[in-house]
Amino acid sequence: MTWEDLGWSAPFTEEEVAVRRSRIEAAWKGQPDCKGCGIRELALFADLEEKDFSLIHMPIDEILFEAGGVLYNAGDRARAVITLRSGLVKLLQYLGDGSQRIVRLLRPGDTLGLEATLQEEYEHTAVALRPSLVCRIPVDIVTRLSQETPRLHGQLMGRWHQSVKQADDWLTGLSTGSARTRVARMLLQLPRLPEADGAEVCELFSREDLGAMLGVTTETASRMIAELKRSQIIVERKVNTFVCDDRALREIAGE
Numbered sequence: 001m002t003w004e005d006l007g008w009s010a011p012f013t014e015e016e017v018a019v020r021r022s023r024i025e026a027a028w029k030g031q032p033d034c035k036g037c038g039i040r041e042l043a044l045f046a047d048l049e050e051k052d053f054s055l056i057h058m059p060i061d062e063i064l065f066e067a068g069g070v071l072y073n074a075g076d077r078a079r080a081v082i083t084l085r086s087g088l089v090k091l092l093q094y095l096g097d098g099s100q101r102i103v104r105l106l107r108p109g110d111t112l113g114l115e116a117t118l119q120e121e122y123e124h125t126a127v128a129l130r131p132s133l134v135c136r137i138p139v140d141i142v143t144r145l146s147q148e149t150p151r152l153h154g155q156l157m158g159r160w161h162q163s164v165k166q167a168d169d170w171l172t173g174l175s176t177g178s179a180r181t182r183v184a185r186m187l188l189q190l191p192r193l194p195e196a197d198g199a200e201v202c203e204l205f206s207r208e209d210l211g212a213m214l215g216v217t218t219e220t221a222s223r224m225i226a227e228l229k230r231s232q233i234i235v236e237r238k239v240n241t242f243v244c245d246d247r248a249l250r251e252i253a254g255e
Helices: 024-028 050-055 139-148 150-174 179-189 207-214 218-230 246-253
Strands: 019-022 060-065 070-072 080-086 089-094 100-106 125-128 132-138 200-203 234-238 241-244
Touching: 080 139, 089 207, 100 207, 132 139, 150 179, 179 207, 179 218, 179 241, 179 246, 207 218, 218 234
Parallel strands: none
Antiparallel strands: 019 060, 060 132, 070 125, 080 132, 089 100, 089 125, 200 241, 234 241
């Protein structure tokens, strides 16, 4: 079964992304793509039991979006709920003057497009900031399982609560305080990645994106990063990859 069979149009080409497809029944039986998934305990289906998977009769696709790839646009028909397995995704809100604001970042284990369970259209535009592997789950599967499987219903309610909390944290943490404080809070939120020498680094994104997240100009975002570099609070190992002094960042963030 293809996306076209389901009436969906995929926002990518075969040349731009690697597409791996698997039936969830086979995944439950031990195919390495899902059975060995490192974030399985964080994903939407974490609490399902083997018998629950017999209720699934539509394909769940694994898709790799390259950095800059659009998972869906605001106003698109909401046909699927998405679990992020790896990478980083931004949610965009377009303002009346044509400008955009990044309203949330999604990390591995997070769920996107939950509004598909309640309404016909997506509320935001979702764009991959880094190569991002996702599981795209038809909304009919989520709706049926939430009705017939209390375990998934509980997971779904938990995901809604998590989304509301993330939105609240974003609003209070990244939209208030000085630009320096906001940048410090953002850096503290980014995942730390291990290096071969034992150091942990975080990968930053463009200054335009940083400004859109924090509600400051690109120039202000660039100046704040430059100041943190000069003070050695962040040390650049390669372009946009930093070792961070988290203690100093927490002081700046007021934590």
